[in-house]
Amino acid sequence: MKSSMGMADSASWYCATALLALILLGSIRESSLADNKPEAAFRGNQLLDRPCDEIYVVGEGETLHTISDKCGDPFIVERNPHIHDPDDVFPGLVIKIISSNTRR
Structure with missing residues (x-):
């Protein structure tokens, strides 16, 4: 039972890390697209x-x-x-x- 809880915790951390990485990548991509165009437009x-x-x-x-x-x-x-x-x-x-x- 204890090993399944450890595995569930590991999976949760993996999912949270993957989600954070996706959010950061999306944020970086959005900011780089905005940098290529004039701000006043x-x-x-x-x-x-x-x-x-x-x-x-x-x-x-x-x-x-x-x-x-x-x-x-x-x-x-x-x-x-x-x-x-x-x-x-x-x-x-x-x-x-x-x-x-x-x-x-």
């Missing part, structure tokens, strides 16, 4: 200054006004007849963008 996990593609998916907290400013397209409503109410924009809504900005 990120807020949390979202890119703030990402280029606007022709097909744009609305993100959390975005409005047509903020998207228009970011992408340089003042005619979003006119180009997207499926938007009946400009105030009813939600995350996941797909819209067409034709950017007049040259900062891609």
Whole structure:
């Protein structure tokens, strides 16, 4: 009985050590990925200054006004007849963008 308890303790320590190693490796990998990109371009996990593609998916907290400013397209409503109410924009809504900005 005593040897099975010792074996269980060893297995527990092995699992705890393996879990700690995985957490540390994940942390190191995440920090090295963040070091390769400019800090100013990120807020949390979202890119703030990402280029606007022709097909744009609305993100959390975005409005047509903020998207228009970011992408340089003042005619979003006119180009997207499926938007009946400009105030009813939600995350996941797909819209067409034709950017007049040259900062891609």
